[in-house]
Amino acid sequence: MYFCQMFLRIMKKGILVLGLLLMTVSCSEYQQLLKSTETAEKYTAAEELYNEGKAEDSNKKLRKSLRLLEQIEPEFRGKPQGERLVFLLADTYYQLGDYINAPFQFQRFLQLYPNSQKAEEATYKKASSHYYMSPRYDLDQTDTHKAIEELQVYLNEYPEGEFVESANEKATELRIKLEKKAYEIAKQYHHTEFYKAAIASFNNFISDYPGSPFREDAYYYRFDSAYKLAINSFQFLMEERLEEAKEFYKAYKKYYPEGEYIPQLEDSLSEIDKRLQNF
Incomplete structure (x- = not known):
């Protein structure tokens, strides 16, 4: 039993040492490849690392691929492999989540190879890069507007494209984010008792976003702002x-005759009618 345990420990240590040795050799070979002038070998290695990195979701392999691609891409400009390399470079940035460099590289690809079979994918991923840069609703929405614009470019150019469903979902999500920002600003005016500003903001919101999921709430808070402004x-x-x-009140009832705010509205309406009798 003792000898079996000793044998197992030795085997485990041997496997660990072998693994470390292989990693050391692998790293050494990669470093040599970086210093090499053999662009063909670098091209093959970069593509292999890219494919393995995507398949395994390995940022380490993708970063290794990126270093090689950045080295050799200028060497292949104007050559048949150039188109593939420029796309791989852009997509490696994208796979790594570098959404600052990715759209720039995809744009460069589209300028160099506008008729490429990868043009649709590049257009979509360029737009998606801006989508992933969109911040939460209460921050500056410049990137959100840019993402919607780029997604619409894709949808216009490829109305039957492979990524249409995903592009529409992303665009809808971003539009709702903009709606939420506008709605929350108006609601903040209401809660801080700036009722005139709240009414104006809710009027704009209802006009600008007729299909918004926040529309019923906007109708209610517009009424409530007007009611509280009046009684004060x-x-x-x-x-x-x-x-x-x-x-x-009538506008809310017209669109939401059985809305969730009906009880509150009816109570406020009774107070309004009571006060109007004094005039």
Whole structure:
């Protein structure tokens, strides 16, 4: 039993040493390849590392491929392999999540090879790079607008393309993000009791985003802002503002006759009618 345990320990250590030795040899060969002037060997190794990196989701192999691709890409410009190399370079940035360099490289690919079979994929991934750079809704949305623009370019150029479903899903998600930002800004005015600004913002929101999932909420908070503005107004302004709130109530009821805010609206309407009797 003792000898069996000793044998197993020796075997485990041997396997570990062998693994480390192979890694050392592999790293040494890679470093030699980086220093080599053999572009053909570098091309083959770069493509192998790229394919393995994608298949295994290995950033380490993708980064190794990227270093080789960056070295040899200029050497193949104007040659048959150039098209493949420029695409691989762009897609390696994309696979690594470098969404700053990826769209630039895909754009360069499209300029150099506009008729390539990879043009559709490059157009989509260029747009997707901007999609992944889009921040959460409460931050600056410059990248979101850019992503929507680029996704629309793809959809216009390839209406029956391979990535249409994904592009539409991404574009819809980004539009909802913009809607949420606009809605939350208007709602913040309401919650901080800047009711005039809230009414104006909700008016703009309803006009700009007719199909928004936040539309019912916007109708309700527009009414509630008008109602609270009215009941807190000077007497000479109150009647007109109560009437405006009542119009907003009617607008909500028109589109959402069984909406979730009906109980609150009915309570507020009773107060409005009671106050209007005094005028």
